[in-house]
Amino acid sequence: MRVDRGRLPQPGPARAFAFPSIAKSTLPTGLGVWTVRHPQVPIVAFMLLVRRGAASDPPGKDGLAAVSADMLDEGSGDRSAIDMHEALARLGAQFDTDIGSDATVASVTVLSRFADRALSLLSEMVVRPALREEDFLRVRQLRLHRLTQIRDMPGAVADRAFLKLLYGAHPYGHSPIGSEAALAAMDIDDVRAFHERAIRPRVATLLAVGDCDHETIVRIAAESLGAWTGSGDGDVAPTEAFPQSAKLTVVPRPKAPQSELRIGQVSVGRDTPDYHALMVANTILGGQFVSRINLNLREDKGLTYGARTAFEFRRLPGPFVLQASVQTSGTARAIDESIGEIAGMRGVRPVTAEELSLGIAALTRGYARNFETADQIARAVMQLALYDLPDDYFEQFVPRVERVTVDEVARVMERHLDPTRLTTLVVGDIDAIGQEIGRLGLGDPVVLPPDAF
Amino acid sequence: MNLPFTKHTLANGLDVLLHEDRACPIVAVNVWYHVGSKNERPGHTGFAHLFEHLMFEGSQHYDRGYFQPLQGAGATLNGSTNADRTNYWEVVPTGALELALWMESDRMGYLLPALTEAKFSNQRDVVLNERRQNYENRPYGLAPMALLAALFPPDHPYHWTTIGEIADLEAVGLDEVQAFFRRYYHPANASIALAGDFDSERALELVDAHFGEIERGEEVDPVRVDASLPGEKRIQFEDRVELPRLYLTWLTPAMFAEGDADLDLATDLLANGKTSRLYRRLVFDERLATDVSASQNSREMGGYAQVTATAAPGHTLGELERAILEEIARLSSDGPTEAEIERGRVQAESQFVFRLQTVGGFGGKSDQLNAYNTFIGDPGYFERDLERYEVVTAASLQQAVIRYLDPGRRVTLSIVPRGRASLAAPDSELAVVS
Numbered sequence: 001m002r003v004d005r006g007r008l009p010q011p012g013p014a015r016a017f018a019f020p021s022i023a024k025s026t027l028p029t030g031l032g033v034w035t036v037r038h039p040q041v042p043i044v045a046f047m048l049l050v051r052r053g054a055a056s057d058p059p060g061k062d063g064l065a066a067v068s069a070d071m072l073d074e075g076s077g078d079r080s081a082i083d084m085h086e087a088l089a090r091l092g093a094q095f096d097t098d099i100g101s102d103a104t105v106a107s108v109t110v111l112s113r114f115a116d117r118a119l120s121l122l123s124e125m126v127v128r129p130a131l132r133e134e135d136f137l138r139v140r141q142l143r144l145h146r147l148t149q150i151r152d153m154p155g156a157v158a159d160r161a162f163l164k165l166l167y168g169a170h171p172y173g174h175s176p177i178g179s180e181a182a183l184a185a186m187d188i189d190d191v192r193a194f195h196e197r198a199i200r201p202r203v204a205t206l207l208a209v210g211d212c213d214h215e216t217i218v219r220i221a222a223e224s225l226g227a228w229t230g231s232g233d234g235d236v237a238p239t240e241a242f243p244q245s246a247k248l249t250v251v252p253r254p255k256a257p258q259s260e261l262r263i264g265q266v267s268v269g270r271d272t273p274d275y276h277a278l279m280v281a282n283t284i285l286g287g288q289f290v291s292r293i294n295l296n297l298r299e300d301k302g303l304t305y306g307a308r309t310a311f312e313f314r315r316l317p318g319p320f321v322l323q324a325s326v327q328t329s330g331t332a333r334a335i336d337e338s339i340g341e342i343a344g345m346r347g348v349r350p351v352t353a354e355e356l357s358l359g360i361a362a363l364t365r366g367y368a369r370n371f372e373t374a375d376q377i378a379r380a381v382m383q384l385a386l387y388d389l390p391d392d393y394f395e396q397f398v399p400r401v402e403r404v405t406v407d408e409v410a411r412v413m414e415r416h417l418d419p420t421r422l423t424t425l426v427v428g429d430i431d432a433i434g435q436e437i438g439r440l441g442l443g444d445p446v447v448l449p450p451d452a453f
Numbered sequence: 454m455n456l457p458f459t460k461h462t463l464a465n466g467l468d469v470l471l472h473e474d475r476a477c478p479i480v481a482v483n484v485w486y487h488v489g490s491k492n493e494r495p496g497h498t499g500f501a502h503l504f505e506h507l508m509f510e511g512s513q514h515y516d517r518g519y520f521q522p523l524q525g526a527g528a529t530l531n532g533s534t535n536a537d538r539t540n541y542w543e544v545v546p547t548g549a550l551e552l553a554l555w556m557e558s559d560r561m562g563y564l565l566p567a568l569t570e571a572k573f574s575n576q577r578d579v580v581l582n583e584r585r586q587n588y589e590n591r592p593y594g595l596a597p598m599a600l601l602a603a604l605f606p607p608d609h610p611y612h613w614t615t616i617g618e619i620a621d622l623e624a625v626g627l628d629e630v631q632a633f634f635r636r637y638y639h640p641a642n643a644s645i646a647l648a649g650d651f652d653s654e655r656a657l658e659l660v661d662a663h664f665g666e667i668e669r670g671e672e673v674d675p676v677r678v679d680a681s682l683p684g685e686k687r688i689q690f691e692d693r694v695e696l697p698r699l700y701l702t703w704l705t706p707a708m709f710a711e712g713d714a715d716l717d718l719a720t721d722l723l724a725n726g727k728t729s730r731l732y733r734r735l736v737f738d739e740r741l742a743t744d745v746s747a748s749q750n751s752r753e754m755g756g757y758a759q760v761t762a763t764a765a766p767g768h769t770l771g772e773l774e775r776a777i778l779e780e781i782a783r784l785s786s787d788g789p790t791e792a793e794i795e796r797g798r799v800q801a802e803s804q805f806v807f808r809l810q811t812v813g814g815f816g817g818k819s820d821q822l823n824a825y826n827t828f829i830g831d832p833g834y835f836e837r838d839l840e841r842y843e844v845v846t847a848a849s850l851q852q853a854v855i856r857y858l859d860p861g862r863r864v865t866l867s868i869v870p871r872g873r874a875s876l877a878a879p880d881s882e883l884a885v886v887s
Contacts, residue, residue, distance in 0.1 A: 001662040005514040005563075009555050011526045012548030015478035015650070040476050041810050082737070085727040089796050092803030111803055138740070145743040145765060148695045152592040257585040289520040299518070302578025305586050325586045327578075358525045365527025365546050372477045373810040 017368040019394040020377050022384075023214035029229050031201035033221045036209040036381060038374050044115040044210035045374040046122055047107040049382050052198040054178075055101040055171035055236045055316070061186060063143065063178015068194045069097045069104045070139050075130040084121070093118055099176045102236075102315045103386055104199065109375060112211040116220050119208070123224035126199060136188040147180055151450055154253060154260040154325070154427045161251055162262040162425050164453045166319055168243035171236050179453075200232035201225070205385040210374040238316050242266050248442035250434070251427045251450055259331040259428030263338050264321040267416045270313035270387045274412040276397075278311050280404045281413050283359040285309050285345055286322060290358070292341050293322065303330040307338070311416075315387065320417055328429050332436035335424055343419035351409050364398045454806060456835040458646075458822055461657055465669040466641030469660050470822040470832045472648040474812055480649035481813025482553040483542040484561070485823040487644075488637035490617070491536045491610035491676050491754065499580070499617015500625060502534040504633055506576040508541065512556075513563035519556060526552055533815065534615055537753040538827055540820065544813035547650045551659060557645070558663035561638060565631055573627050581623075584616050592694045593868050599884040600702055603686045603864040604757055609678050611752065618887050639670030644826045648812035648819035680704055680755055682862045688884035689867035689877040696743065697876040699770040700866040701760045701777060705857045708751030709829060714841040715853035716758055718797040720747035722789055723780065724760055728796070730780050731760070741768045741776060753828060758858060770867045770878045781858050788851035801842035805835075 020036040027033060054065045073088075073095065074081040088095050091114040098105045106125060110118040150156035160175045167173030206225065208217045253260075268274065279287075286293035286309025297307040307324035322342065326334040345351065351359075371377050371394075384393055424442060426433065438444055458472045490501050509519040509532070523530050526549040532541040543553040588594040597614050605612040645664070647656055682704050706712040724731040724747035735742035745762040760781075762773045789797075811817040825834040866884060867877035 001658060002666065003555065003558070003662050005555075005559065008515060008522055009551040011546065011552055015547050017478050040474075041806060043806055043810070082728065082733065089726060089728045090799065092796075092799040092801075094803070094807070109807070111806060138737070141740070141765075142736070142743055145696065148766070149592070149743070149763075152694050154590055256590055258582065258590045288524050290518065290524050298579055299575065302575045303582065305579060305583040325582070325590070327582055327585060358521070361527060362524045365549070366479070366529065366544070367527070368477055368546065369479045369527075369529070369544055372479065372812070375810075 011365070014365060020371060020381065022381055022391060025214070025218045027201065027222055027226060029201040029226065030231070031221070031225055031228065032205035032385065033218050034205055034207050034381060034385065035212060035214045035217050036377050037213065038209050038377055039211045041374070042112045042211045043109060043374055044112050044118070044208055044212045045107065045109045045378045046119055047105055047207045047378045047382055048122060048126060048204060049207065049385055050104045050199050050204045051102060051386060052203055052232065053100045053103045054174065054176035056198050056233070057171070057174070057178065060182060061190060062174040062182040063176070064186060064190055064194050065104060065198065066099045066176040066178065067140060067143060067183065067186065068191045068199070069099045070143070071131055071136060071191055072097055072106055072125040072129050074135040074139060075132065076124040076128045077130065079124070079130070081135055084125070087121055091118055101172050101176070105382070115212055119217070119220050120224045127225060127228040129195065131188060131192050131195065133188040136191060140183055140186065143177060144180060144183055147177060147183070154256065157251055157450065158260040158262050158425060158427045161427070161448060161453050162264070162321070165245040165249060165423050165425060166242065166264065166266050170239060170242060172314065172316065172318070196230070197233045200230040201228050202231040207378050207381055207385070209378040209381070236316065245423050246443060246446040247422070248424045248437065248440070248445045249426070249448050250430050250445045251425070251448050252430045253427050254429055254431065256328060256429045258325045258327055259426045259433060261324050261326060261334060261338070262321055262425040263335070263342070263422055264319050265418065265421050265423060266317050267311055267320040269315060269317045274416065275313065276400045277404045277408045277412040278416060279363060280356065280359045280401060281345065281351070281409045282309055282311055283362055284351055284355045285341065288362055293338060296337055296341060297324060297326065297334055301330070301333070301337070303327055303334050328432050331426060331428060331433040332440060335437060336440055339419060339422060342417065342422065346410060346413040346417065346419070351406055353406060356404070356406050356409065360401055360404060363401050367398055454809070454836070454839070456809065456818060456821065458832050459653055460826070460832055463640065463661055463665050465665065465667060467664050468644040468826055469657060470644065470646040470826055471653045471656055472646070472818055472822060473651065473653055474648060474818070475650050478547045478650050479544055479812065480547055480550045480647060480651050481542060481544045481817060481819040482550070482557060483540065483646045483648070483813065483819035483823055484557055485644045485827050486539045486638055487642050487673065487827050488539055489535050489537045490613065490615040492637065493610065493613070495607060496621060497625065497629070498613040498621045500629065500633060501539060502615050502617065503577060503580050503622065503625070504630065505532050505534045505539050506580060507568060507572065507630065508532065508560050508564065510572045510576065511567050512560040513566040514559050515556065516567045519560065522552060523556060528553065536611055536615055540823065542813055542819065550651060550656070554659055554663040558667065561640070561643065561664065562667035564638070565634055568630065570627055573630060577622060581619065584619065588616060593692060593698055595692065595886045596700060596866065596868060599688060599690060599866055599886045600700060600864060602885050603688055603866070604682065604702055604704060605680050609680050610676055611680070611754065635670065637673060640664060640667050641669040642673045644823050646819040646822040648817065648822070676754065678754060682864070685861060685863055685865065687865045687878060687881040689869060689874065689881035690884045690886055691871045691874065692868050694868060694870050696763050696766065697770050697867060697869040697873065698761065698763045699773045699878060701774070702864045703758045703858050703862065705749055705756040705758045707753060707755045709841070712853040712857060713749065713751050713756065715845050715850045716749040716857060718842065718845055719784065719850050719854050720749050720758055720760070721797060721800070722793045723747045723784065730784070731762070731777060734780060735762060735773065735776055739776065740765055741772055764876070769876050770869070774865065774878045778860055781854065781860070785851065785855045785858070788847045791847065794845065794847050794850070797845065798843060801839065805839045
């Protein structure tokens with residue numbers, strides 16, 4: 001057999017794949033217990049999702065949800081913080097807490113022979129966290145140091161400033177880590193109160209994926225999490241009050257060899273019926289290597305190591321963001337090209353049939369690979385719990401994406417992305433780029449000092 | 454626990470490793486070339502990595518970029534270069550295995566006819582931007598440059614970083630690219646691993662059909678250069694950072710060599726996680742530091758161990774250095790506790806099982822088979838690799854610490870905020886950073 005180099009082999013049809021089947025129970029306290037049996041490797045991945053995150057930070061207390069999440073592993077009952085981590089380490093467990101705008105997640109992955117002990121440790125953390133003042137002071141101090149350090153990280157500076165420009169005082173207007181002033185003003189009672197009103201079973205789901213069975217997990221969960229009660233506060237209320245920011249803002253970073261760029265706007269929430277079409281549109285615009293933005297800025301012009309775009313879907317309208325780190329001398333050109341590409345999608349350069357089929361194929365043909373590991377499955381299933389998606393969501397994903405048309409892409413871009421409302425932020429050397437970016441037609445750049453957010 | 458496979462060697466010298474796993478309808482295709490920045494010469498650094506970029510720009514029979522057909526088939530793909538090897542991988546739906554083999558074989562056999570000056574100069578710009586983004590414009594980003602330059606002498610191939618020096622990248626020419634490809638990118642210097650949803654017999658036929666026609670090149674002699682640190686080097690530089698950071702580094706055994714696993718566990722118990730000795734002392738109890746970490750960085754010709762800590766405001770790197778050296782001295786004199794050894798073993802076992810979860814990507818099963826095959830010629834090394842950690846004892850770990858983490862033979866680097874040289878560890882000279 002010898003290969004024909006005259007043409008590319010055409011991929012064969014996808015093999016049928018059974019998406020994870022989710023067994024669901026609910027404890028009397030309202031806690032959902034969802035499991036997926038995935039016995040390929042003898043491990044179990046647990047994730048405890050609480051649908052309350054940084055957007056639930058009270059006014060003036062930016063960072064409270066994150067510092068509260070950080071306090072979960074600082075001991076429980078009589079166990080000190082060190083004892084808790086000794087116990088996890090003896091199981092070889094991988095433990096993590098993660099916080100976003102809409103959710104707090106504590107996760108533990110262990111060998112399946114340690115599954116019951118890992119779940120009981122995870123339960124201790126959420127049901128009976130010690131929340132001691134001395135631990136809080138140390139944890140808060142480390143977060144303040146972290147805030148100090150990220151002032152030198154251009155990507156982190158850009159992310160924080162950009163949320164502020166897009167959202168202002170809206171619950172999505174700050175990064176989970178919060179601000180120095182807010183953290184400095186907090187005390188352990190704030191954390192206790194937050195735990196009481198937000199970290200509650202009525203808004204939580206325990207996920208277990210791996211070499212485990214549903215009945216056993218439900219039984220252990222009932223024993224170890226049964227005493228966790230309460231409903232907590234309501235969800236974050238939607239608001240449409242977004243600030244009118246300048247079109248072009250610069251956070252100065254003298255002598256920086258690159259400019260960190262963010263271009264975007266507040267767009268749309270995860271519950272939009274346009275989700276699948278927007279995913280296709282984004283894949284074409286900036287969602288993968290062969291997207292328009294990356295081919296232009298990296299492969300054609302060599303201005304960056306990589307550029308990408310995303311609709312960051314959340315429970316409330318999330319941002320659309322283009323991000324790239326570009327060489328200082330190419331800043332103005334990169335901004336101009338980026339805005340041109342975004343505008344082009346709904347104007348002079350509509351999506352072609354070829355681009356559409358490539359975008360659809362990229363999202364659908366490899367879809368099964370998102371369900372290979374216990375951790376991946378747990379994350380995928382968590383999306384269902386976080387965004388109230390139906391049980392057959394995974395089965396429906398591919399057929400729904402395959403139905404997206406060129407017209408639908410044009411329609412959803414028109415609806416959710418308005419090039420005249422884009423906000424551009426640059427973290428870079430204003431002395432080197434100020435003049436040139438001032439001539440882009442975006443008005444004079446507004447200078448935002450690094451300590452202004 | 455094991456990682457079953459079959460190994461075949463094609464007539465042209467290409468090693469083929471096959472591991473079936475039919476759980477998910479995907480196949481990982483993973484190609485290793487046994488070439489990295491250690492095969493470069495002074496004045497010509499950064500080249501192996503720049504070359505990796507060029508491998509994604511199209512080859513003779515499909516010259517419209519490497520990503521388009523594969524992403525259009527639902528693949529994910531990437532590549533990476535380090536000091537010792539360069540790898541390339543695709544994870545494709547079952548039906549696209551042939552496409553991935555076609556693409557990988559075309560760039561192994563027929564890259565040069567499609568390689569133009571325009572592609573070359575574009576990717577050089579991209580790499581210079583990668584360097585700016587990940588090193589120059591990142592706090593502490595130039596630490597690896599300073600450390601490697603101090604740990605290894607100028608003619609040692611670990612003296613420079615894989616990303617390379619700017620002047621070298623700017624000076625390199627297309628003729629050098631061509632010579633590099635001919636020397637290192639051929640079947641006898643490569644290994645391909647497939648893991649996932651396929652039938653081994655059929656897959657071997659397909660690999661042979663695609664790669665069998667490529668001519669074998671000349672054998673590449675292994676690079677062997679020894680390094681030693683006769684004493685202590687103390688260096689510092691100023692950077693755009695808020696908090697000063699200290700790095701202590703030592704030369705240590707190569708990957709899989711005696712002492713490598715001991716040092717892996719030793720650096721873990723010193724500074725990995727909240728239970729570690731240095732975290733408890735520096736961050737938890739005395740609050741001298743905001744973070745601390747440690748690792749044994751094993752490489753093919755030799756390794757280096759590293760402890761890194763960032764000082765909390767109000768503290769100097771001299772204070773951190775004293776405390777870290779005290780803890781290392783205590784480990785040298787008293788050894789680890791049995792509980793620490795037990796913890797290290799169960800963590801090693803967990804990490805090995807976690808690694809069996811995925812067929813592809815960096816660190817997946819296909820990547821591991823290639824690593825074992827490339828570095829020790831035995832893709833079946835998985836169980837023996839784990840065994841290396843199971844046989845570590847308190848005494849062997851203590852011996853490795855005494856022998857390798859010698860306070861008198863190390864490199865100590867301080868990175869301090871601009872204008873705050875007084876925060877550096879005492880008696881440090883200005884570091885060479887390029």
